[in-house]
Amino acid sequence: MRKALEGSQAIAQTVALCRPQVVAAYPITPQTHIVENIAKLVADGNMDCELVSVESEFSAASLVLGAACAGSRTYTASASQGILLMSEVLYNIAGLRIPMVMTCANRAISAPLSIWNDQQDSMAVRDAGWIQLYCASNQEAVDTTIQAYRIAEATELPVMVCMDGFTLTHTLEPIDIPAQAMVDEYLPPFNFSRALDPANPISIGTLVSPDHYSEARHSHHHALLAAADEIIAADADWQQLSGRAAGGLLSVSGPDDAQIGILTLGSIVGTLSAASDTYTDLPATQLINLRAYRPFPVDALRLACSGLTDLIVLERALSPGFGGIVSAEVHAALAGMPAVPRIHSFAVGLGGRDIPLEIYRTLHERINVAEPQPFSIIDVEREKLPVEDHGIEVTGIMT
């Protein structure tokens, strides 16, 4: 049933439908509304779970880890500094191969302090070994949250559902929250094969010598790669049940014969989609919505990029001293293709800077060059830089 809901409210209701037994979280903008809504659902008797309001994000992640090892389905959510604070635990959860789901309400990283949206937080834990799924809309976030439990439990890997802070979490729009029966049909009760049990005692989290560490990492890496199939299957099954797909590994929109592509993650997809409808004078362009960032869908991306002459990678994060994070991976993924498109790399909308529709025209202008230019933050306003930096080209490695 479609209801006018704030993104956070929709996520809280969706989490309740997934029946986690233990929820632990620490409030941080812009994730706060999610846990507040969950707390209200619990208080009103509409969600049966142990909700633990912990004293830090570090303990939030640790608490759900302990709960999952004791055999319960769990949920947590965080953002920004909270993600960084729990990063040690995030690596630990993934290394232990514990199925769980968390929402990252994407937000910039301090300093300078910013409570507004970009994706530097989840990008910072890219290598933690979690599945990362990025949502372009609140409906996608709802559907992805449900799918995330199925994926996590099938692969014994944790899943981070990334949704842009404020842009999605605080936006009120009509959202279809599926019926409980449908979610129950899709998502069987949690049954963790390695749950701790006094009747069958096992040891989790042991010390390994150099004799076994590499093998553990090998298995983890291959489990993530193999998770791509489960991500596709989970989306296909959900589509069959609900009539809605959430974008598999990645989704492509726009004319098939377009020679220019723009690849991005999260809510910018909506902006670019609206812009392409507005600026009809510009060349036909395909939009590539990269939903699965980990595992990175190399084959799907190659397929999506075949026939393109120019690919713009637009991301809300950067690796200072290098450049684009996603674009570096796109370069690597497309290397060796028969005709690799020219790759143009830009960061945009850092720290919540608004991304206007005109960005679409600017992008088309900026790729109209003889050779792709080095990575840049496309919406930097030079007059705001220190005077001595006004004339300096912000350049970097060609990513």
Place this chain on the structure above:
Amino acid sequence: MSTDKQTITTDSLVKLRKNQPRFEGIESGHRACLGCGEALAARLVTEAAGPDVMIANATGCLEIFTTPWPESAWRLPWMHSLFENTGAIAAGMEAALKAQGKPTKVLAFGGDGGTFDIGFQALSGMLERGHNVLYVCFDNEAYMNTGIQRSSSTPHAAMTTTSPPGSDRMGKRHLKKDILSIVAAHHIPYAATTSVAYPSDLRKKIRRAMEIEGPTFIQIHSPCPLGWGHDGEYSIKVARLAVQTGLFPIIELERQEMIGSMPIRHPRPVTDYLGLQQRFRHLFNKDDARAVEELAHIQALADHNIKHYDLRGDGMDRLDSDGADTVRRGGMRWA
């Protein structure tokens, strides 16, 4: 037809008791050092706690020496996550068991580093929220797993690799943190100290804590022969002297109120304790005025404990059975 009737004698009772199978949650064959106080303490805890438990173990010696993959010394469901999150891991286990309606008790194990220092916040959160967890701190008074560095539990003037004595220093400059008072200040139902030298006291306290619904805390003084600088065969002797000198008071607190202590009828001078350990050897240079002063300082700390916790008790009977100097071995009196 004659019956082979057995007469129960004191001898046969002792034999019977010896042969009685006792649950051991931690197997022999682990890799602890000779004379490790922590290994013995952990075994005694699991014996007293029984099999229906689930353990969250902080990073540290206990975790390392019991679980070198693919081996494990644990016969209990056990997990290790990180150094500083044991309180939160245990809280999560407890929340899950509660949600599942299971009665299994959660135990949290940490060393003094994981409890007093890096894991303190998670521990405080666990206590404040009232999780039904028994937190056991194996206190060997330094970061032993990384090679004997000072912790906030290291006693004053002790030598560690990060508090070495020298021309400008006499070992650790600060006092041992009073973790028990801090923990008890969370108004938890039960917090106690005990020592690996007094197994019957240790078992009694574990059993008591196991029966309490809510957060409980037990600090076990556990010598580390390597870190303290004494032969492994003297671990129990050293641990007992810590109690008998008044440097490690054995006390019990209920909701922050002291409800009991192990009396010391005949306190020993602190030099009896300190002199057995290399970590205090710089205090025994009679030509060094600083050493003499520090010894007096440590004796004053012990005297303060004896007075503050009223450790002399009220009985002066040399033959009473309730004092630290008469309790020599465990297993018979309470356990």
